[in-house]
Amino acid sequence: MKRIFYCLAILGVTFVGCNPMDDIYGDLDTSADPIVGSESYTLTADDYADLELGFGSFSSEEDAKTMLPGFLADKYPFWGQGSSVLVGYQLYVGSAEGVSDFTSSDVYNFTNSDYATxxxxxxxxxxxxNATDEIPAILDAQIAAPTEGQVVLAKYAHYTEVPVVGLADLVSYNFAGxxxxxxxxxEYGADEVWTSETGNVRGNGYFGDQETNAEWLVSPxxxxxxxxxxxxxxxxxxDFAIDASLVKILVSTDYTDDVFTATWDEITLAMPATEDMAPSEDYDFSAYDGETINIAFKYTSIGDDESTPDVDEGDASRWRIQSLAIKTVGATGDRNFKGEYFMYSGGSWEAVEGxxxxxxxxxxxMGEGSGQPGQYNNFSSSLSPDNYLPTFLNLNFPYAQEDEELVIVYDYFSSSSGAQRRGNFYTVSGGEFVGHESTISTTLQFGYDNGLWVPDNTIRYTFGPADYAAVATALGDIYPNATSSMSNYGNMDRRAGNSAEWTNAMVLEAINVVLDINVPSAAEEQKYVITVEVYNGSNTTEDFAVIKMGGEWVYQN
Incomplete structure (x- = not known):
């Protein structure tokens, strides 16, 4: 029986002692003198990953207040009552207010008939x-039943030089390379008939000999x-054609990815040039006015009959095409493609300012080379507008005044969602345009209170020479010994019963003097921890926690 008792006793000790750190943590929390720490800490990429914040930011301040206490408990397990941490973190605040009114607005693209009016x-x-003067009448004519407050981006072309009027290319393809x-x-045959050459595309059925092939080249x-x-x-x-009808230029208005089911019309032109490239006549293409079409080049070659080696039945021409154009009466000249925003207000279209x-x-x-905005006239994930727009704005709006505001809208290509409009809000600050940041760096103060980390607005402040001087001036007549000693030694004498003693009540009066000077408009319930140089037998510092209540600074409970 005695042996069993001892075993149970040992097991009991084992069970009780399996988590000794729990007792240590509990002792630290309830200790009369807990570890009181104070630190500023900025979250790292690893911290965001641990918090499962894939974008490296909080979506709201409330989320930060909810998630960070647990994080701090893990990071500072030994800190107790009165501890504080100022946490720096990234906060997503979203796009600037009002920008989406323009990035998601309706769009009207001007047509040739609009310009004609x-x-x-x-x-x-x-x-x-002046396009701004002309646009309202066109919007009136083209937008039926506009609504009050409706915003439209009017997109148009503006010549930068007087155009040359005549036949002008409406659609063109340059097949050089x-x-x-x-x-x-x-259609049939084993050979690759159509190839891209340095100066043209080429249809060819000769591969050491004339081969039988039929192959189409179809436009978008x-x-x-x-x-x-x-x-x-x-x-x-x-070149080398016996029967020129084996090459055909075809047009379809019902092509849907199958050349064999579509209806094709043949375009009959004058006999093509041989040995040298030459443009054809301007063929009347009005049968396709207003249509959506596809054009095809069909190349056919006839191979030699191997059973009659002495007879040349083959016909394998070389068809080279340098360019193609669909033209209309118009003008040739450099154009700038622009857009202006208009709002329907009070029965008319008004240009939107700002x-x-x-x-x-x-x-x-901003640059037309590879990897520059002018290459495709847009920005993208690999071509950030933030790297270009501030400089662009400073150069193009040199007389913008301090605090002047401007919304910039631009075209953006996303690899995941395609072409879109995006924008940002810019403000002149210090003579430079500064963009609104959708993610900002900010801080939250947390304090350890009754076993928990809680959001805390406490500000830490240390008395400096000017503060001691201000206290001496304000309280010198009331506490001459204490203020004189403080002025001589740069600290407050905290020795009980000493003639120069600063009691807790006197220190609070001094704190009121300093905070009323430095933060006269501090909000109700704002907290401070004030650090003061003291002498209590040796030179040291002492912290005093105060809160503003009823317009006065009082000690925190």
């Missing part, structure tokens, strides 16, 4: 035309909506 015979406004988005479709969809009086021209060369949409020339001014 203003007297233009070209594909845009002439250089001397590129298929320009056209697709090869094999071409939208000719609202276009009229169209002409067609091709620059080509046809917002600017980047034009094609604006992007070009």
């Amino acid at each position: 203003t007297g233009s015979d070209a594909f845009g406004f002439y250089p001397d035309v 590129s298929f320009e988005g056209w697709s090869a479709v094999e 969809s071409i939208d000719l909506t609202d276009e009229s009086d169209l002409k067609f021209q091709i620059t080509q060369e046809l 917002v600017y949409y980047l034009s094609s020339d604006d992007y070009d001014s």
Whole structure:
């Protein structure tokens, strides 16, 4: 029986002692003199990962107040009552207010007929035309039943030079070194008929001998909506052809990715040039005014019959195409593609002030090379607007005044969601344009109170020489010995019963003097921990926790 008793006793000790740290933590929390720490700490990337914040920021201050106490408990397990940590963190505040009104607005794209109503015979406004004055009438005519407050981005072209009026390219393809988005479709034959060459695309059926092949080269969809009086021209060369009808230029209005089910019309031009490239005549293409079409080049070659080696039945021409253009009566000249915002207000369209949409020339001014905004006239995830827009604005708005505000809207390409409009709010600060930041660096103060980390507005402040001087001036007549000693030694004598003693009540009076001078507009319930140089037999410091209540600073309970 005695042996069993001892075993149980040992087991009992084992069970009780399996988590000794719990007792240590409990002792620390309830100790009369707990570890009181004070620190400033900024969250790291690893901290955000531990908090499962994949974007490296909090979505609201409330989230930070909810999540950080547990984080602090793990990081400072031995700190007790009266401890404080100022936590620096990233806070997502979102886009500037009002920017989405413009990035998500309706868009109206001007057509040639719109320009014509203003007297233009070209594909845009002439250089001397004030587009802002012309746009409201066009919006009135084109937007049915606008609503009060409706915002529209009017996108248009503005010539930078007087255009040359005549036939102008509406759609053009330059095949020098590129298929320009056209697709090869094999009908029969084993050879790759269509190839991209340095100066053209080439259809060819000769591969050491004439081979039997039929292969199409089909254009992307071409939208000719609202276009009229169209002409067609091709620059080509046809060599070694016996039967020129084996090469065809075809047009379809119902092509849907299957050349064999679509309806095709043949374009019959004069005999192509041989040995040298030459443009065709301007072929009447008006049958396709207003249509959406696809164009195809169909190449067919006939191979030799191997059973009759003495007879040449083959026909394998070389068809080279340099360029193609669909034209209309218009103008040729450099254009700047712009946009302006208008709001429908009180029955009319009014230009919106304080917002600017980047034009094609604006992007070009930031660089037209590879990896620069002017290459595709947009920004992207690899081409941040923040790296360009402040400089652009400082150069283009040099007379902007301090605190002047401007919304900038720009085109943006996202690899995940495609083309879109984005924008930001810029303010002139210190003579420079500064953009609104959707994620900001900020801080939250936390204090350890009754076993928990809680959000705390406590500010820590240490008395300096000017503060001691202010106290001596304000309280010198009331406490001459204490203030004289303080002025001589730069500290407060805290020895009980000494003639120069600073009691707790006297220290509180001194704190009121200093805080009323330094923070006269401090809010109710604002907390401070004031550090003061003291002498209690040796030189040291002492902290005093106060809170503003009823307009006065009192000790915290």
